[in-house]
Structure formats: C-alpha cells, structure tokens
Amino acid sequence: MRNFITVKDIGNLKVAVAEALEIKADRYKYCELGKNKTLMMVFFNSSLRTRLSTQKAALNLGMNVIVLDINQGAWKLETERGVIMDGDKPEHLLEAIPVMGSYCDVIGVRSFARFESKEDDYNEVILNQFIKYSGRPVFSMEAATRHPLQSFADLITIEEHKKKERPKVVLTWAPHPKALPQAVPNSFAEWMNATDYEFVITHPKGYELAPEFTGNAKIEYDQMKAFEGADFIYAKNWSAYSGENYGKVLSMDREWTVSERQMAVTNNAHFMHCLPVRRNMIVTDDVIESPQSLVIPEAANREISATVVLKRIISELK
Ligand code: AN0
Ligand code: CP
Numbered sequence: 631m632r633n634f635i636t637v638k639d640i641g642n643l644k645v646a647v648a649e650a651l652e653i654k655a656d657r658y659k660y661c662e663l664g665k666n667k668t669l670m671m672v673f674f675n676s677s678l679r680t681r682l683s684t685q686k687a688a689l690n691l692g693m694n695v696i697v698l699d700i701n702q703g704a705w706k707l708e709t710e711r712g713v714i715m716d717g718d719k720p721e722h723l724l725e726a727i728p729v730m731g732s733y734c735d736v737i738g739v740r741s742f743a744r745f746e747s748k749e750d751d752y753n754e755v756i757l758n759q760f761i762k763y764s765g766r767p768v769f770s771m772e773a774a775t776r777h778p779l780q781s782f783a784d785l786i787t788i789e790e791h792k793k794k795e796r797p798k799v800v801l802t803w804a805p806h807p808k809a810l811p812q813a814v815p816n817s818f819a820e821w822m823n824a825t826d827y828e829f830v831i832t833h834p835k836g837y838e839l840a841p842e843f844t845g846n847a848k849i850e851y852d853q854m855k856a857f858e859g860a861d862f863i864y865a866k867n868w869s870a871y872s873g874e875n876y877g878k879v880l881s882m883d884r885e886w887t888v889s890e891r892q893m894a895v896t897n898n899a900h901f902m903h904c905l906p907v908r909r910n911m912i913v914t915d916d917v918i919e920s921p922q923s924l925v926i927p928e929a930a931n932r933e934i935s936a937t938v939v940l941k942r943i944i945s946e947l948k
Contacts, residue, residue: 631942633761634769634778635754637820643785646938650786653941654934657690660941664693667944670734671697671771674741674756679905679929680771680779684738687936691944696734709756723759731764736943740771743811745869745877751775751811752840767943775840777813780904781821782935787928788827788862791900796827797861798897802853803833804912805882806867814904815868816843823847832856836880839871853886860896863888865903865912889914893922900924 631639640646653659669688671681681697688695698704705721715722730737741756751774760768770778788799799822801815815831816839822829823845830848831839838849850856857863865888870878887910893899901913901923909915918925 631939631946632767634939634943635757635761635773636776636778637781637817637824639778640782640939643821643824646782647786647789650782650931650934650938651790653690653937654786654931657933657937660937661690661692663941664688664691664944666694667691667736667947668694668696668734669736669738669940670730671695671738672730672740672760673697673699673771674701674739675772677740677771679932680740683929683932684771684779684936684940686933687940690933690937691940693736693940693944698730709759723756724763727760727763728765731766734766735947736940737764737766737768738771739768739773741773743774743813743877745809748876767947769939769943772811772813774811775813775843776817776820777904778817778821779932779935779939780814781817782939783928783931784818784864784902784904785821785825786931786934787902787924790927791924792861794861798828798830798859799862799864800856800860800899801829801831801847801864801866802856802886802888803837804865804867804886804888805884806908806911807879807882809869809877809879810867812839812843812868812871815839815866818864818866819843819845819847830856830860834881834883834886836870836872836875837868839868854892854895857892857899858895860899863893863896863899863901865901865907867912884911887911887914888917890916893917893920898922902928905929
C-alpha cells in the first residue's frame with residue numbers, strides 16, 4: 631500500500647480485519663519492521679485519539695515519530711498558489727511539504743474541511759498536495775471528506791461484537807452546537823457499503839450526505855423507524871452538505887439526541903461514536919455509560935487500525 635485515503639486503498643476487508651485481529655493478539659509482532667524509519671504526523675486541527683493511537687502504532691512497529699502541529703509553533707502556511715504573500719503567512723505549503731518529506735519516510739496528515747469552498751474541500755486540495763509534493767507515502771488522519779483510520783477501527787469493533795453474520799447498522803445524525811465536517815459519516819458510509827451488512831442512514835431532511843458516499847444505503851428520515859431492530863447505532867453530528875447550505879447547522883433538535891427512548895426499539899443495540907462526544911447533545915449519559923456502549927473499545931481499536939496501515943505502508947517502502 632502506498633497511500634491510505636479511502637476504503638479502496640485497504641483492499642479486501644475480510645483480509646484487513648483478519649490482519650487487525652492478528653496484530654491485536656500480538657501488537658509487537660512486527661516490532662523490527664519500522665527500525666530506522668520515521669513517521670511524521672502533521673496536524674492542521676486538534677486531536678486526542680488520532681495523535682496518541684497513531685504514535686503508539688508507530689512505536690509498536692519500532693518506528694521513530696515526529697509530530698508537527700501547524701498552529702502551534704510552525705509558520706503560518708499559505709495554501710493557494712499565485713497569492714501575493716504580503717499578509718500574515720510567511721511560508722507556502724509548496725515549500726513546506728517537500729521540506730517535511732525530506733525528514734521522514736511516511737507522512738500522516740490531519741486537515742479538516744474548512745467550509746470556505748465546497749469544491750476545495752471535496753477535491754481534498756490540502757491532502758492531495760501532500761501526495762503530490764512530499765515524495766512520501768501519505769495517509770489520512772482525517773481529511774476534508776474522509777476519516778479512514780476511524781472507519782477501519784469501527785469495522786474491527788463491529789466484527790468483534792456482532793452476533794449475526796449480517797448485522798443491522800444504523801448511522802444516525804445527532805445535534806451539535808457547532809458546524810462539523812461530513813468526513814466521519816462519509817467515511818463510515820463508504821466502509822459500511824463495502825461490507826454485506828444491512829446499512830441504514832437516518833437524519834433530518836436537509837442533512838443528506840454526498841451520494842458518492844451514501845451509495846445504495848437506505849435513507850430513513852424517521853429516526854425511531856430506522857432504529858427498529860438495529861444491532862449497532864453509530865451516532866455522529868455533521869453539518870449540511872447540500873447546495874447553499876454547505877457547512878451550515880440547520881437543526882439543533884434534541885429529539886434526535888440518542889437516548890433510552892430510541893435504544894428501546896433496537897435489538898439491544900451497541901452504541902458507537904468516534905469521540906470526542908458532547909454528552910446530552912449527541913447521546914445521553916445513560917446510553918454512553920450503558921454496558922452496550924462501545925465507545926472505549928472503539929477508540930482502543932484506533933491503535934490496531936493504525937498499526938495495520940503503517941505496517942502495510944512500511945512493508946512496501948523502497
Ligand atoms: C471532528 C469531526 O466531527 O470531524 C473530529 C471527529 C473525529 N469533531 C470535532 O471537531 C468535534
Ligand atoms: N476519533 C478521533 O479521530 O478523535 P481525535 O479527533 O481526538 O483524534
């Protein structure tokens with residue numbers, strides 16, 4: 631594997647999950663593989679899980695790790711070509727990227743949707759410049775439209791906890807006070823569509839995701855109906871995608887907060903969320919603390935998904 635950006639990059643999902651479970655059983659199995667190889671993690675946005683789990687994954691493989699937080703101590707970066715740089719940004723991404731590439735063997739990038747231009751966000755202009763100009767394999771640590779390390783960890787978690795071959799998995803929108811990207815739900819949908827699970831998406835009208843991600847998933851606007859018989863509830867807020875409303879908060883309706891009321895009609899479903907989560911906006915205290923909640927094991931599996939991805943990338947380094 632060269633880059634890890636979408637579900638397609640991981641190939642067969644059954645093989646990937648089997649590899650993940652093998653690594654989970656012995657996470658230091660490949661501890662020699664990364665000797666004298668350096669991972670650089672570049673963050674344009676905050677992170678708790680991604681920075682810790684990806685660093686841990688690199689350490690499992692014996693790699694060295696460098697972390698750069700662009701907004702803390704680095705020069706402010708211009709990202710658009712052709713700009714007369716007489717403002718507050720002393721450096722251009724077009725120099726910064728190859729320089730970063732010269733100090734490492736693999737680069738991880740976190741660069742969220744900026745909501746300034748839907749076209750730029752959905753064309754992944756920042757991430758693609760890293761792929762084009764770093765000269766290194768690049769993996770996404772959540773880019774503008776996808777969060778594949780999260781989705782892979784989510785898949786591992788579902789495979790570990792499912793009680794039937796083809797569980798019913800429901801992605802539900804839930805309210806949040808600030809505009810959030812569509813990357814997590816897009817990615818989750820893309821990965822679920824690549825399985826043979828029964829997959830349903832529920833959200834208020836106006837929160838339709840891009841069709842390239844929802845694919846053939848069933849869209850159900852009635853949340854209670856969507857939850858009926860579900861085996862897994864995956865909650866997430868996202869801002870509007872469609873048309874003029876791109877990046878806007880259209881609803882803060884707390885009827886959509888996941889509570890015991892909706893969980894009661896499920897098949898004793900497990901509750902999932904990628905974290906960070908705002909309690910009593912997205913999910914009630916009772917549901918997130920219930921024995922059916924998987925949020926902690928789900929986050930723990932981020933170390934496993936990252937170990938598989940880094941292992942595959944460094945195995946192919948020249
Ligand atoms: C981010 C998001 O919704 O994309 C990161 C989630 C992993 N969440 C927040 O910014 C709160
Ligand atoms: N789930 C996730 O990616 O968390 P962080 O934003 O804390 O990395």
